[in-house]
Amino acid sequence: MPEIRRVILDIDTYNALKVEALVRHDNLKNTLSAMILENLSPEAHTILKCIRDKKSLKVQKSNHKCGASTAIEKSKQLSKNPDALNQIKTFWNEGERNRAEIARKINYPKATTSATISRMIKAGELRNEID
Structure with missing residues (x-):
């Protein structure tokens, strides 16, 4: 049925x-x-x-x-996308700290982007404070 x-x-x-x-x-x-x-x-x-x-x-x-x-083409995993990771670093180093805005700019989900940024901070790839 x-x-x-x-x-x-x-x-x-x-x-x-x-x-x-x-x-x-x-x-x-x-x-x-x-x-x-x-x-x-x-x-x-x-x-x-x-x-x-x-x-x-x-x-x-x-x-x-x-x-x-x-x-509907699936996008590459963020952690395996060096271009997107470099974009995150660029935005972050330019002072953009709004994770939702960064996610929108790189076209990835907010949660994924935020988790990636947290991992990058923990690994020392990003500085947590504004210079």
């Missing part, structure tokens, strides 16, 4: 769905499902197929490129 999720619709959308279900001679659930699946973009179809393939375990993870993976 498929999983069921609830969706909240505004009254105009709900009334339109009821009318469409009447026209199709079907229930609301089947009508909404059909309308959504009939109108997916090609990109959404690719990603949905990938998700289905992974769930069915028919595709080897190591040699399968998911549509979502190619659409």
Whole structure:
């Protein structure tokens, strides 16, 4: 049995769905499902197929490129990105001590950036005080 999720619709959308279900001679659930699946973009179809393939375990993870993976490129780990680490040092040495702002500038999560800065201070790569 498929999983069921609830969706909240505004009254105009709900009334339109009821009318469409009447026209199709079907229930609301089947009508909404059909309308959504009939109108997916090609990109959404690719990603949905990938998700289905992974769930069915028919595709080897190591040699399968998911549509979502190619659409959303993962960034390099901060600790393994020398350019980003050098940017942190530059911002820090120029007096920028707001870790959230540094994270935004280097395009990494705040928590990751803050933890990296703490490790760099502890290792002596950054000075904790403002000169």
